[in-house]
Amino acid sequence: xxxxxxxxxxxxxxxxxxxxxxxxxxxxxxxxxxxxxxxxxxxxxxxxxxxxxxxxxxxxxxxxxxxxxxxxxxxxxxxxxxxxxxxxxxxxxxxxxxxxxxxxxxxxxxxxxxxxxxxxxxxxxxxxxxxxxxxxxxxxxxxxxxxxxxxxxxxxxxxxxxxxxxxxxxxxxxxxxxxxxxxxxxxxxxxxxxxxxxxxxxxxxxxxxxxxxxxxxxxxxxxxxxxxxxxxxxxxxxxxxxxxxxxxxxxxxxxxxxxxxxxxxxxxxxxxxxxxxxxxxxxxxxxxxxxxxxxxxxxxx
Amino acid sequence: xxxxxxxxxxxxxxxxxxxxxxxxxxxxxxxxxxxxxxxxxxxxxxxxxxxxxxxxxxxxxxxxxxxxxxxxxxxxxxxxxxxxxxxxxxxxxxxxxxxxxxxxxxxxxxxxxxxxxxxxxxxxxxxxxxxxxxxxxxxxxxxxxxxxxxxxxxxxxxxxxxxxxxxxxxxxxxxxxxxxxxxxxxxxxxxxxxxxxxxxxxxxxxxxxxxxxxxxxxxxxxxxxxxxxxxxxxxxxxxxxxxxxxxxxxxxxxxxxxxxxxxxxxxxxxxxxxxxxxxxxxxxxxxxxxxxxxxxxxxxxxxxxxxxxxxxxxxxxxxxxxxxxxxxxxxxxxxxxxxxxxxxxxxxxxxxxxxxxxxxxxxxxxxxxxxxxxxxxxxxxxxxxxxxxxxxxxxxxxxxxxxxxxxxxxxxxxxxxxxxxxxxxxxxxxxxxxxxxxxxxxxxxxxxxxxxxxxxxxxxxxxxxxxxxxxxxxxxxxxxxxxxxxxxxxxxxxxxxxxxxxxxxxxxxxxxxxxxxxxxxxxxxxxxxxxxxxxxxxxxxxxxxxx
Numbered sequence: 018x019x020x021x022x023x024x025x026x027x028x029x030x031x032x033x034x035x036x037x038x039x040x041x042x043x044x045x046x047x048x049x050x051x052x053x054x055x056x057x058x059x060x061x062x063x064x065x066x067x068x069x070x071x072x073x074x075x076x077x078x079x080x081x082x083x084x085x086x087x088x089x090x091x092x093x094x095x096x097x098x099x100x101x102x103x104x105x106x107x108x109x110x111x112x113x114x115x116x117x118x119x120x121x122x123x124x125x126x127x128x129x130x131x132x133x134x135x136x137x138x139x140x141x142x143x144x145x146x147x148x149x150x151x152x153x154x155x156x157x158x159x160x161x162x163x164x165x166x167x168x169x170x171x172x173x174x175x176x177x178x179x180x181x182x183x184x185x186x187x188x189x190x191x192x193x194x195x196x197x198x199x200x201x202x203x204x205x206x207x208x209x210x211x212x213x214x215x216x217x218x219x220x221x222x223x224x225x226x227x228x229x230x231x232x233x234x235x236x237x238x239x240x241x242x243x244x245x246x247x248x249x250x251x252x253x254x255x256x257x258x259x260x261x262x263x264x265x266x267x268x269x270x271x272x273x274x275x276x277x278x279x280x281x282x283x284x285x286x287x288x289x290x291x292x293x294x295x296x297x298x299x300x301x302x303x304x305x306x307x308x309x310x311x312x313x314x315x316x317x318x
Numbered sequence: 319x320x321x322x323x324x325x326x327x328x329x330x331x332x333x334x335x336x337x338x339x340x341x342x343x344x345x346x347x348x349x350x351x352x353x354x355x356x357x358x359x360x361x362x363x364x365x366x367x368x369x370x371x372x373x374x375x376x377x378x379x380x381x382x383x384x385x386x387x388x389x390x391x392x393x394x395x396x397x398x399x400x401x402x403x404x405x406x407x408x409x410x411x412x413x414x415x416x417x418x419x420x421x422x423x424x425x426x427x428x429x430x431x432x433x434x435x436x437x438x439x440x441x442x443x444x445x446x447x448x449x450x451x452x453x454x455x456x457x458x459x460x461x462x463x464x465x466x467x468x469x470x471x472x473x474x475x476x477x478x479x480x481x482x483x484x485x486x487x488x489x490x491x492x493x494x495x496x497x498x499x500x501x502x503x504x505x506x507x508x509x510x511x512x513x514x515x516x517x518x519x520x521x522x523x524x525x526x527x528x529x530x531x532x533x534x535x536x537x538x539x540x541x542x543x544x545x546x547x548x549x550x551x552x553x554x555x556x557x558x559x560x561x562x563x564x565x566x567x568x569x570x571x572x573x574x575x576x577x578x579x580x581x582x583x584x585x586x587x588x589x590x591x592x593x594x595x596x597x598x599x600x601x602x603x604x605x606x607x608x609x610x611x612x613x614x615x616x617x618x619x620x621x622x623x624x625x626x627x628x629x630x631x632x633x634x635x636x637x638x639x640x641x642x643x644x645x646x647x648x649x650x651x652x653x654x655x656x657x658x659x660x661x662x663x664x665x666x667x668x669x670x671x672x673x674x675x676x677x678x679x680x681x682x683x684x685x686x687x688x689x690x691x692x693x694x695x696x697x698x699x700x701x702x703x704x705x706x707x708x709x710x711x712x713x714x715x716x717x718x719x720x721x722x723x724x725x726x727x728x729x730x731x732x733x734x735x736x737x738x739x740x741x742x743x744x745x746x747x748x749x750x751x752x753x754x755x756x757x758x759x760x761x762x763x764x765x766x767x768x769x770x771x772x773x774x775x776x777x778x779x780x781x782x783x784x785x786x787x788x789x790x791x792x793x794x795x796x797x798x799x800x801x802x803x804x805x806x807x808x809x810x811x812x813x814x815x816x817x818x819x820x821x822x823x824x825x826x827x828x829x830x831x832x833x834x835x836x837x838x839x840x841x842x843x844x845x846x847x848x849x850x851x852x853x854x855x856x857x858x859x860x861x862x863x864x865x
Binding site: 033 | 488516
């Protein structure tokens with residue numbers, strides 16, 4: 018693990034919110050991406066049986082080159098083992114326990130080299146989360162989880178009355194101020210939402226995403242971009258961008274990597290990347306394409 | 319083999335109310351043939367009269383209901399605690415009263431090490447007794463700058479490391495952003511690491527990895543020596559992973575001719591679903607032997623009070639710290655209780671904060687309605703902050719409790735001053751309330767967190783004195799007889815072993831603690847200082863002086 022840095026997506030949320038269903042959907046739709054899933058425990062079938070190729074005490078091998086391991090109480094040890102796999106996985110997905118605080122998991126694995134956080138996804142049961150947040154026992158755990166979220170996957174919306182959905186959304190934006198909200202039924206969302214979009218669409222696994230629920234666009238700013246300003250605008254401007262990732266050319270010709278998840282953003286120098294362009298993902302109809310497009314001009318010198 | 323040995327002692331405290339004190343006990347095939355005066359026992363036939371205990375006081379072998387065999391492995395590291403502490407070989411290591419003396423002792427170890435790259439590990443540090451003086455990486459650099467050094471605090475929740483340890487674990491870099499790793503003015507870690515999560519990258523480089531709660535072979539033998547020195551003949555290992563390898567190791571070591579203790583390891587509920595852990599414990603139970611008793615589960619509801627990770631009810635921590643963390647979600651606890659009751663597997667649950675205790679009670683009640691389970695003896699472990707109503711609930715649910723009497727001595731002052739404040743600190747580890755309410759009760763050391771030693775534990779419960787010498791919680795003191803019951807039959811009851819150990823009565827295991835003085839006669843303040851000559855376990859004699 019010298020220069021390769023593995024992206025890590027942390028999935029949190031209380032028991033019964035639908036984390037396991039989400040994971041299985043991700044694996045089902047991995048589409049060539051090699052995921053290494055770390056679960057707290059091998060519960061009663063964390064992975065749908067039809068996806069399992071082989072299974073031993075410590076690892077489940079999954080169709081398409083994915084694996085699932087339980088990390089018990091040694092996340093760092095499990096991550097270090099993943100880093101030694103040849104070839105290494107494309108993504109690490111950590112399914113945290115129902116009472117874990119996902120931000121704490123991120124700060125722990127951030128201590129070791131070779132991994133970077135690529136999103137904190139908190140799954141909530143749309144029907145029950147507001148009541149659960151008032152529970153004497155688990156209420157503060159749920160609100161702490163939400164406050165760490167970069168994406169809130171609002172699950173089980175099939176059980177929520179349409180008029181309650183609005184109330185739920187505004188409550189969630191208060192509880193999870195840094196997060197983009199993604200509605201879901203049966204944990205079914207485009208994998209890009211959870212795993213991130215591929216920065217260079219021309220060389221990536223898949224074309225920019227587009228389906229009934231999501232849409233994406235590619236932003237191609239001119240050179241001389243203020244990368245930090247652009248990243249910040251994409252994340253916090255209220256344009257409906259759930260995730261964005263891509264490379265731009267800065268003022269003195271340096272290449273910058275921009276990444277946003279929810280309302281958190283990052284811009285760092287990334288020498289050696291020629292192709293520029295930022296893939297932006299949003300909910301269909303809620304991604305404000307024109308305004309996002311305008312940023313390409315506004316953020317240039 | 320039907321040889322009979324009759325031991326004569328100055329006094330035998332039987333814990334049998336029908337004959338509380340006798341002078342002779344007959345042993346055959348490792349079991350008690352009878353206790354009484356010699357003429358009561360002679361009709362059993364030929365015997366050998368053994369008078370080696372004629373100036374000793376025998377008690378039932380002590381039963382420790384909450385300890386960890388890892389103390390055996392810890393003694394291969396350097397002890398740097400504040401209090402004097404005796405190692406498995408009987409050497410007493412003087413308590414260290416300054417950071418300088420800690421450095422000195424580590425240097426002594428360092429000077430004897432031959433491999434220049436090997437890690438140096440210390441344990442038992444407790445700067446709360448040194449005005450909370452901080453230990454930095456620079457302090458430990460005085461011991462060595464070339465080998466990694468790690469010193470674990472007595473609580474087990476804080477690790478101090480030197481610069482080399484930070485370097486080899488990749489933590490000697492700016493920009494470290496973790497609640498558990500404070501930074502110095504230079505932007506680098508001070509070398510203090512708080513909490514198991516933050517410790518996990520550096521621990522393995524300094525001899526403390528996550529598997530350290532699993533004892534190894536030598537550690538288990540060393541731990542058993544500590545048992546003999548403390549008069550313990552039956553001891554729990556309260557949170558073991560019990561992998562196939564560790565069970566095989568435990569079966570091997572405990573079956574050795576001269577292994578002197580009966581070990582009761584509980585499988586921890588972690589990293590396995592409730593369904594799986596219940597099945598696992600059931601399967602383990604079938605492997606039990608006389609000296610290795612498997613088949614129970616330990617669950618952990620919350621963290622520790624001094625680490626502010628215990629779950630507290632309103633009004634929470636006295637210093638305003640945010641509420642602690644659930645280690646097991648209420649729903650998972652509920653599932654475990656249902657499945658375990660259904661399967662007849664016993665669960666011991668760690669609860670420190672009073673909300674954690676309430677959660678366990680709330681989860682157990684409906685599970686008991688669904689699976690009525692006479693004599694389940696589910697036990698709350700530590701249960702330090704329970705109030706009177708919670709004890710009444712435990713009674714109603716037929717639960718047992720194992721209170722952390724030793725903790726009151728070591729950390730009572732901290733709780734009074736900082737974590738929970740005077741009122742709740744006074745009621746912590748409420749032995750009197752438990753007994754008055756009729757909750758079966760025992761008391762424990764949680765070794766290695768505090769030293770294994772039931773007589774000291776009894777002393778703590780009887781006197782409720784803190785490290786600074788204050789009496790804290792006068793109303794929760796118990797008398798000597800109750801304390802001695804707690805460390806024998808009381809603990810045995812929580813393990814469903816009271817028919818077998820815990821008193822000196824016909825038919826039970828020939829397990830004795832051999833004492834130089836009579837605890838019922840000495841001053842209550844001297845209880846902890848009664849010398850332990852050794853034990854008899856399963857009829858085999860173990861002299862502490864000859865281990």
